[in-house]
Amino acid sequence: MAEMTARVSGFFGRMPRWVYVVIALALAIAFPLLEQFGLMQTLWLRLGTRVLVYVLLAVGLNLVLGETGLLHLGYVAFFAVGAYTTAILSSPRFGIQWNFWVIVALAMGLSMLFGFLIAVPTLRLRGDYLAIVTLAFGEITRMTLNNWETLTNGPGGIPGIYPPNIFGWTVDSPLEFFYVLLVAVVIVIYLLGNVKDSRIGRAWNALREDEIAAHHSGVRPMRAKMLAVVMSSGIAGLAGAIFAYYQQFINPTYFLFMQSTIVVCMVVLGGMGSIPGAVLGAVVLDATPEVIRQAFTTWLPGAFGRDFLPGVQSALQTDFDRYRMAIFGLVIVLMVIFRPEGLLPNKLWKREVHEEDPRELEKTHQHLFDFEEGKQDLEV
């Protein structure tokens, strides 16, 4: 049995990475076509689009939380900045409609500016104070959006956001938005993958593991952290802009503290510092609750009669969000206790969290001195 699992995992381990990338991309491209051919309800396409927004957010937060090891709890604030920039500049509220590219650039730029302003004073602080400050910043942003009625229309939100026009192509159906988002996700992931493997990516990992040692090896902690925060804010701004276009209506309830924690949970579940992990975390955490809800409210009653587990059905209809969040909280706790490296771990982080584990240590040593088969794996 053990040999069997070893062979299976060996098989998957030997597959080059591009195979997985191609499979994932093919699945993603094919997914909306199911709806197009009538094999799937539009509901699922909408879910897929939302998942892609979360993928963008999770990948962006992964930069800060996973790569650099800074606990950022106000991530949704930058998302909100991007979304509100779009909503204000392209809606009947002020009767203006700016160009899509200008708005995306502005949304990203403004988010990055806010990220910079938050980062300058707070990154000097101890890591856990950063968590509190970012949390407070997220709440301030939401309350300001709620209270500044002349600009944001307060709790009423901004309705009727115009669909974007990309080189003469008006994007206004979930299908088209899915592909727009997919392109954005692919570009962002490609760029982030490059950044991760570059000098600055290694500097981030070094900072995460030991800030003092990294500083003494020539990494400038402030600069590197600042770059991480600003870049991830920009990604959140981008996600916010596309989200606002897609949703056509935004109000402050889309940007609760809960959303930040959901994204944190995605990154933790998938594996901190691993981009595939962040993608997987976003897909699993956003899609699973919806699948469960559909299963208990539509599919199972359809298969076993209308009165199938009525208690569960009513509970899911009224308190679904609460159960989901309670389970997310539990998932975070259980993950950090039992599998801190996440579902699709990043090698470096995995070794770091299992520092005390003699087996992992031995593996590390083996990797270091494994010169057989001409392998010189010195990536510890």
Added chain:
Amino acid sequence: MSPEHIFSLTISGITVGMIYALIALGYTMVYGVLQLINFAHGEVFTVGGYIAASTLIWAGVDGTTPLAVKIGYFGLALLVSLVLTAALGWLIERLAYRPLRQQSRIIALLAAIGTSIFLQNMLVIVFGPQPIIMPTAIVPTGFVEVFGARIRVLQVIIIVVSLVLMALLTWIVKGTRMGKAMRATSQDREAAEMMGIETNLTISFTFVMGSSLAAIGGFLVAMYYGSLQFNTGFLYGLKAFTAAVLGGIGNIPGAVVGSLILGLAENWGVGLTLELLAWLFVLGVLVGLYFQLVRAPRRRVAHIAEEFRTPEYESRVRNVYLFAPVLAVKTLFSERTDALVYVSAQHAVRLMLGNAILAAVAIAFFMAGDIQFSSKWQHVISFVVLMAILMFRPSGILGENIVEKV
């Protein structure tokens, strides 16, 4: 604003501050022993209030209940809430934090946040999303007249109870064996363990104590406002943490002082207008200019080594500050320059930028006119206070690393 009004605002500020202090003590003690922000503490507080209120509802207290029975029920509610909440605190530590002692801080912090989310949503699932209403019969409704201001008896009770609890806590920390163990653990856990102190027991005790204080705080808040909502603890927790940081985290008197300041600031802040705030920013600009033009050059000049100290060199360093940004930027871009002058120029540019931002904010506020801060901006104010403290003085008012640290 009449003096009576100010006086009653002050009293309610102290009342709220005392409640913040009861919660902040839990944060600060746990931070002392574990260096962990116990995010779940706010939820522990809410749970305490919920349990007390639901005990009273279950007992069916109403206006017809005789006083002696009422007091009995009151004691029962307090006892049940204390025991269950303390048990909850102990459980959280045992299940969520203890397995992560050896891990990095970010991991433990994640566990704390997860616990907090879990508890908050469990509260809704168990008790429902609507606020729990305290039976009004149990709440003292009397007033006393002091200096012409009407003060609720309940406020007096809250202040007195909090003071007694704080005295008790101080005695436990300073006068008992367990308190000694706590202080030792917070100074150096491993060394304390080597000296034969049961650190696990001590940490559990800290959690139990913090949770009990939070439970009493929750009970008092439920009585004071008449109801409690599932997310009350989130805001209270954040504010109490702000207070703990304001006073200097890990520092018991600091937590109390910080809480009082925060409570008073919040209550006085209701009368704040944007114009007043703008004047505060003008004050900030003045202080900033003082720093840039007087204090910083004086300190830089003091850095000059004896053998280089000439009047010309001193004035060169000083001029970078005085004629910034022109001279400072010029210095930064010049080909070759002195290290001290270069560093001073960088510093000067930073100070200048800071002053410019402050001035811009002040001008923006003046332009925005006379917007009155309604109570919906109250939370924003306390968050801004938190961010300001963390930026400018993260060690707090009384300092965080004093010898009596807990």
